[in-house]
Amino acid sequence: MSAPHLALAVDIGGTFTDVVVLDQRTGRFHAHKELTTPDNPARGVVTGIARLFAREALACADVGRIVHATTLFTNALIERRGARTGLITTAGFRDTLEIGHERKYELYDLHLPLPEPLVRRSLREEASERIGPDGGIEQPLDAGSLRAAAARLVDKGVESLAVVFLHAYANPAHEQAAGRILAEAHPGLPVSLSSEVAPQIREYDRTSTTVANAYIKPLADAYLGRLSTDLRELGLRAPLFMMLSNGGLTHLEEAQRVPVQLLESGPAAGALAAAVFGARSGLRDLLAFDMGGTTAKLCVVQGGEPLVAHRFEAGRERRFTRGSGLPLAISTVELIEIGAGGGSIARLDALGLLKVGPRSAGSEPGPACYARGGTAPTVTDGNLLLGLLDAEGFAGGTMRLDAGLAERAVGEVATEGGLATAEAASGIHAVVNETMAAAARVHVAEHGRDARDFALLVTGGGGPLHGCEVARRLGIRRVVCPPAAGVASALGLLLAPARVDRVATLARTLDQLPPEALEAAFQRLEEEAGAVVAATLGPDVPREVRRGADMRFAGQGYEIVAALPPGPYGAASLAPLRDAFLAAYDAIFTRRPPVQGIEFVNIRVSVSAKPPGSSLEPGLAAAPTPVGQRGLRIEGKLVPVPVHARAGLVAGARLQGPALVEDGMSTLVLPPGAVASVEANGNLVVTLPGPRQAADTPLMEHAP
Structure with a gap:
């Protein structure tokens, strides 16, 4: 009997549950999308795994590890x-x-x-x-x-x-x-x-x-216990690991003990995947844009790593206003969530203006075109009418979309607004794009950066569909679409390191803190975090240890997080510790107050280790697949454009927009004037036209 060589990832979203299996010997992977089952999320997980394994003739006994992320606990917190x-x-x-x-x-x-x-x-x-x-x-x-x-x-x-x-x-x-x-x-x-x-x-x-x-602990215990049982009954005996909000992995027992660490596990996986795929194209500064069926997420990746914050707010009363939510002292990938997804519902407000989201049709009943009882017009319905989606091959061919139901739903809001149905569909597309772009502008500006300094990496079922238009609105010229973009968050689970963060409060000034005592405090945290990593991946796996601290000038009311040099610390460490804080302070505020004392408030440790077998095969063809055509609405007119099969692209190929690139799980829309290059690593890198070259009217919007 051969040793287990498969790694399995499951990411539960608001609309779809993504399942990915990676062969750690070859780097090849298989993916499947299953509609999420809100009444019992474990049922959708088991159904998706069973269908994928049957389709690809895979054996459960060959699975060596299972990694899971879910928004279940976040939703339970927000929805009370x-x-x-x-x-x-x-x-x-x-x-x-x-x-x-x-x-x-x-x-x-x-x-x-x-x-x-x-x-x-x-x-x-x-x-x-x-x-x-x-x-x-x-x-x-x-x-x-x-x-x-x-x-x-x-x-x-x-x-x-x-x-x-x-x-x-x-x-x-x-x-x-x-x-x-x-x-x-x-x-x-x-x-x-x-x-x-x-x-x-x-x-x-x-x-x-x-x-x-x-508040969420009984729910986590019940759900994770039930899922473990269901997976065993399916024949999966591999250990189950959970993605944490900070982008790391941990074992099941630790996740059940402190489930609050899991709140942002799904979005964290997408940010990690973006960093990995961006690095393959030599890009270390990215905006990771993931658009699913319910929400869109955007994360800043700097220097090849997603930004991590040590404070999070859940259930904000006002979505983009800091301080309006429940503060949670957890480490999390720093991102912004936008109520804009494929299931976001379009409506006219009291002034007769078209609005899209944040209400979503979810997976039950879903968009009208799903033919599952939904009647409200959604982004997916609009995209289908614009020609952006293949009704027969949607979600990897797991479901067929009904254009007649989509036209009826969008037609109702069109009639109410005095528009043609095609105009309403274009309007829905334009409004949701601007909603996402506006949120992205604010998020990037809050970090003191200009969006034009980044490339946009698109993932999720809707990321490639809307990414080029969102990038155009942000002034970004380069868009990266990785292989299997529609399930990239699930792929990120298999690429993620095991990571554990620990924190302790000192509340002492630097000159009052003996270096030996500081070193002992750090070592204690490193031992605690290292024990969890060892329980996750084994005691012999190589580890990376990072130290940091929440520091401030004496007398200040709030602190900043400074990355510290590695230990051990002794008498000669005081100057490097001071310099590390000053560098972090200068990077944020550029000027220092006339104060000499520096205070440690909290110390932080991050211990991580990379799992084995996390390379990916690009999956490019040796010869191009024949190209089809589909009618696409460009500037209000139905125009035939080429449709490329992602699996049929060859390294070095160049595609001219307007065009569509389909891979079953998502569709990349190339606007007029755009050029996409196929890299040997499997990434599609799109160069958008500059301001002088760009069409006056965006791709999917009607001319005045």
């Missing part, structure tokens, strides 16, 4: 579908969730909507105990008050508990004791301790993160 959660805090701190940061994200709005806490006040209790900021015990834990508080919450039907004691980041002894007491008093009740979930300073952020973890 988590467990009935209780919170036990230090006496006097019951209202931390309501007090928050004590500031308004829009100063002059008298009717400002604030994010509603995940735990209402009646489900918050207090325990008698107190630990000081230096870690000293000021009041011992009263076990009786803890038991009484937990009993009252259990009587109220609480299904999960969060325990957040004051200054537990400095000394977790009371929380650890509380965990043992609660496990004995209420066996089987999930308990989340802040000292394990978010062991860092700032009471509101730590409380919010721990509560969110407790």
Whole structure:
């Protein structure tokens, strides 16, 4: 019997579940798209795997590892579908969730909507105990008050508990004791301790993160347990790994312990894939643009790596306004999500203006053209009427699109707006493109960059469809479309390293912190993170260790994250540590305040290791496949344009726009004047016409 040589990836999105199998010996892969099953996401996963394995005659016994990403937990948090959660805090701190940061994200709005806490006040209790900021015990834990508080919450039907004691980041002894007491008093009740979930300073952020973890923990336990069972029944015995929000992998037990780390796992995989495919074309500064059926995501890749943030907001009251959501102290690939996907619904607002999204038809009932009961006009319906989609080969041929139903749905909004159906379809396409481009402009500007300095790498089922037009609106001249772009996020799961981030609070100035104590603190975090990596990929896999810290000038209220030189640290390390902070500060603010003292707030460690067998075969043909034609609406007229099969392209080939390139999972639209080059690595690199060459009217929009 041969050793397992297949790696399996599953990425659950709002509309489709993507399944990819990679042969680690040859680098070849096979992909399948299955409609997501919202009532039981595991059912769609199992169905998709079974269909792909049957189609390609693959054996479950040949699978050596399974990697999974899902938006299930993010959606549960946003839609408030988590467990009935209780919170036990230090006496006097019951209202931390309501007090928050004590500031308004829009100063002059008298009717400002604030994010509603995940735990209402009646489900918050207090325990008698107190630990000081230096870690000293000021009041011992009263076990009786803890038991009484937990009993009252259990009587109220609480299904999960969060325990957040004051200054537990400095000394977790009371929380650890509380965990043992609660496990004995209420066996089987999930308990989340802040000292394990978010062991860092700032009471509101730590409380919010721990509560969110407790809120989704029963859901994560149930879903991951059910999925593991279903995979075993299918014949898959390989270990199951989970993608984390920071772009790394971890084993199942760690994911179930701290599921809040999984919130942005799907988008993180797409950003990783973009970095890998961009590097194959020698591009290290990219905008990773992924458009699926429900949302579009955009991430800045600088120096070959996606930007990682150490703070995240869930469920924002105002999508693009910082401070309007629930703060979560987790490491996550920094990206922006836009309510614009293939299922985004078009409508006329009160002024008669065409709007698209953020409401989506999802997978049930889906766009009207899916013929699954949907009647609202969506982006996919509009794209079908414009000739951008192949009705017979959509989603790899797994479903047939109904143009008649699409015309009926789009026709209703057209009639309401006094437009022809074709004009309404063009309008839907144009509006969703501008929505995505506008969000991208803001996101890039917030990082102090100009979008024109980047190439745009497109993934997802809708990324190649809309990418060139979004790039044109941003002033970007180069667009990269990788192989199997429609399932690139799932491919990213197989390319991702195992990565674990750990954080600890020091809150000491640099001159007051002995280098030996700093080194000991870093080594402790590295050992903890290294143990998780070893449990994921094995003890002998080579690891990369990175150190960082949240630092600030003494007296400042907020800190920045600075990358630090590698250890070990000694007396000679003070100057390099100071220089690392100053370089990071100068890069953001360009000027320094007249202050000499520098303070460490939190220290951070990232330990990562690359899994074996993560190379990809480009999948180019030895000879070109014959080219067909399809009618495409260009400047309001139906024009026959060539259709190229992606699998039939040869290295070095050049394609002239207007044209379509199909690979079953997605379609790349080349506008007039664009030139696409086929690289030996499988990437399609599109050069768009400059401002003087570009047509006055975008590809899919009607001339005035």
